Amino acid sequence: MSITIRKTGNKEYAYMAHRDGARMVQSYIGPLTRPEVRRRVDAAQRATTMSLHTMRLFAGVDPSTLSLQRDAAAIIACLLEQGDLEDLRWLAGVYPESTIIDVVLSAKDVSARARNFWMVWFEVPDAS
Known part of the structure; x- marks a missing residue:
């Protein structure tokens, strides 16, 4: 769109x-x-577009090389790990909940602690 x-x-x-x-x-x-x-x-x-506030989490990355579609999993994982409320609001406005849940379940960049938190948050049943 x-x-x-x-x-x-x-x-x-x-x-x-x-x-x-x-x-x-x-x-x-x-x-x-x-x-x-x-x-x-x-x-x-x-x-x-990603706000300057959110870009602070990607300090080592050239903003012109980030693609919201291509790099979706990495962006979502980073924001779930390190983002604040403003970052998470932006995240929820850009990506559908199903995509965020897929990253929670599959990304290696999401720590076990964060994964457990987001699984509870999104009411995802524990796979184990």
Whole structure:
């Protein structure tokens, strides 16, 4: 899913684009002058970029090389281990709960202590 902005004359309009099978579907959101449309666009942009606050956990990594899709498991594992409440809110807004649970169960970068905590948090039954 992505949001595109189209300019017609002096006005800007927001559209949401997503795939439906092989088709690309665009849905009209509204003019950017409406506060609820602006909030939705801003929220979508925040969800596709990592904040400076969260980037502090990736000090040894060039931010331009991080991909939210390709590096999802490493990002999730790092935030589950070291993130604060703001980081976890961002994480929950970017990744679906099922993806986070998959990382909790499978990532080697998540300590046993953190894994146990997040399994209780997400109410995942113990596999042992």
